[in-house]
Amino acid sequence: MNFQRDEYYQVGKNITRRQEDQLSTQLAVFKSALVNFASDHGEEIIHNLEFRTKFTQMCQSVGVDPLNLQIMTSGSSGGAGSANKSNNNNNNNGGGEIALAVRVVEECHKTRDANGGLISFKELLLRLKGEDDTSGSSNSNINVTEQDITQCLTKLNSLGNGYETLNISGKKWLKFTNNVSNDHKRVYELCEFMGGMVTYRLLRDNYQWDQVRCKTVIDEMIMKGFLWVDQGESETQFWEPSWLSV
């Protein structure tokens, strides 16, 4: 009796698994068809309101984020060549840029508690790509470059000046908070040079800042969440919080 029940259970499990596999293959095929469709009919999707609503509904019913689709389709045509890219901008790549801008804002909000509102382009790119891996859709490789981000930021800034690009030791950072002083930037400059961290001694030796200035700047930066403290060694270290790009 017991044995039989077990057998039935096994058979049932096998059938369910087979159906699951089939369904996920179908979904994957459908998703890639959607990507193609979105790139072929991009213009229509943007201009025809009714068409767009239907398209969005279809995306939602299969669990595809239309924002992602737009980034991907604009990214893939842009990646074909630089000549193509400029051409693309003249037409309406706008959808893709706005979609990317939304993702950038999302990432900035998500990381704000950990980094205080200052994120390196390198980390931002990693996060934008990484986010996609976790969603499980392996075929949707977003190919975003620093240039894409710079471009979508110009779109964002037409809504007000919340997001600004900073140059620190040749590396680009995105600032989405007020109150980044020159001294703060110089601390990050030194972090960049030292592989992510500074100490009081390093600040004194490199910038000839006196103790009070060092402490004020560091304390301010800790308060704003720009630096994490490490007391694992005899000398306290202050780390810039972008562990993803380490």
Next chain:
Amino acid sequence: MSTAFEFPKIHSFIPFYTKQPNATVLNNQLDSWCEILLGYCQHYKITSMSPITGKILHSQLEEDEIKDIPSLFENKSIKRVANDEFKTLIFKHLISNQNKAELKNPKSPENGVIVFWRSLAEWAQVLYSFVQKTGQLGSVLTVYELTKSTDSGLTDDIRNLEYDLLVKVLKVLVKQGKAQILMSEDGHEIGGVKIV
């Protein structure tokens, strides 16, 4: 258990092992610690730990597998280790803010905390469906039969289940009206369980 738990990148971030002075950042840091801790416990089937030293008190894995479990609170590659005070704070966060752990005895923390990477309700479900699938609903089972026996078709899910946790799970089933507990003669231990 051949694969090792994959620690996220923040586990190799040097200041992750120091309690952060900024309250917002600290909260974020503690959330990250708890997330890693729960994933780690689930991976290595750890159900209780010491909230003071972070030592593993019970895992459902076999003895020789337990020896190979890497340390959660120490990262040798970056030479960092969380101190006991910070570990206690992490467990406090796990208990009070996340409700994902419980002191075995609130009066003596050194007895350890039970870590709920699976909630009590979920455990109750797992235990119930095991008894149901093996056709033992209505019969009296001993604690040995429920967690140790090798010939009753025990699933990996519940083999070696910790006694303290089992008691909590059974109490949930009793509340749902699905189990009766028979105490042993001295009245301190569970003699048998009838799940219906």
